Amino acid sequence: MDAKIAIKDLRKGFRSLPVVGGIDLEVAPGEFVAIVGPSGCGKSTLMKLLAGFELPDSGHVAIDGVKVTRPSPNAIVISQQGSVFPWLTVRENLMFGLLDGDPAGRAATADHYAEMVGLKGFEKAYPQELSGGMLKRVEIARALAVKPDIVLMDEPFSALDALTALKMRNELLRVLREENHTVLLITHDVEEAIYLADRVVVLSTRPATIRTVFPISTPHPRKVSQPALQEIKDAILAQLGISEA
Numbered sequence: 001m002d003a004k005i006a007i008k009d010l011r012k013g014f015r016s017l018p019v020v021g022g023i024d025l026e027v028a029p030g031e032f033v034a035i036v037g038p039s040g041c042g043k044s045t046l047m048k049l050l051a052g053f054e055l056p057d058s059g060h061v062a063i064d065g066v067k068v069t070r071p072s073p074n075a076i077v078i079s080q081q082g083s084v085f086p087w088l089t090v091r092e093n094l095m096f097g098l099l100d101g102d103p104a105g106r107a108a109t110a111d112h113y114a115e116m117v118g119l120k121g122f123e124k125a126y127p128q129e130l131s132g133g134m135l136k137r138v139e140i141a142r143a144l145a146v147k148p149d150i151v152l153m154d155e156p157f158s159a160l161d162a163l164t165a166l167k168m169r170n171e172l173l174r175v176l177r178e179e180n181h182t183v184l185l186i187t188h189d190v191e192e193a194i195y196l197a198d199r200v201v202v203l204s205t206r207p208a209t210i211r212t213v214f215p216i217s218t219p220h221p222r223k224v225s226q227p228a229l230q231e232i233k234d235a236i237l238a239q240l241g242i243s244e245a
């Protein structure tokens with residue numbers, strides 16, 4: 001099958017600092033790929049190149065065979081910072097990116113996605129009335145409501161407490177089972193990567209290149225304590241120069 005995302009000898013630097021040092025990767029339609037790497041190696045820069053927020057110095061990213069030269073509505077970014085509008089209700093936030101249909105139809109779509117992420121009953125609430133985990137749900141629902149082919153996630157759960165992050169990961173897997181998105185997740189959390197992804201890509205130190213790609217065939221629901229997953233986790237940590245006692 002043709003790649004949904006094809007990254008070809010992608011390079012990017014800032015002034016004299018090389019940051020992305022030649023990356024080749026193909027992501028299949030519907031695949032979930034996690035990217036881990038040492039701090040400051042260029043992960044967010046790679047994500048910005050994928051999203052079309054930055055342009056490469058050489059090489060390219062192609063989506064469905066078309067080179068990315070600017071942000072596309074087909075590839076939605078969910079980032080750490082969060083971008084829910086505080087002056088809009090949950091429903092209005094979810095309706096914001098929906099361009100098709102009459103207001104009643106858009107409101108129905110918004111409510112459908114609110115329900116999907118467990119926010120039924122909070123459609124008329126304002127962001128300040130919600131917890132951090134609920135805000136993250138609004139953001140994920142808003143991204144999915146526009147039915148993007150590709151979801152790009154840069155540390156989406158890192159601002160959440162461990163328990164909420166765990167719930168959100170399961171929520172994400174559930175939603176992805178219902179709708180077939182291609183997902184690229186950047187995370188510093190190796191357990192998160194092996195819990196969620198079909199493949200984990202380990203990057204080198206800056207300038208980022210791919211060190212190893214670990215396929216993960218364990219079916220969902222996974223437990224990180226499963227021996228096969230522990231083995232992969234140890235191998236990834238060893239590549240990152242971390243060994244657990």
Ligand SMILES: Nc1ncnc2c1ncn2[C@@H]1O[C@H](COP(=O)(O)OP(=O)(O)OP(=O)(O)O)[C@@H](O)[C@H]1O
Pocket residue numbers: 014019037038039040041042043044045046188206
């Ligand atoms: N717009 C920019 N201008 C100049 N330098 C930049 C810019 N964006 C990133 N850099 C530099 O590129 C390097 C990689 O940054 P990047 O944020 O991509 O790394 P990262 O792997 O996501 O980091 P972390 O793990 O700490 O989140 C850093 O040294 C950073 O200072």
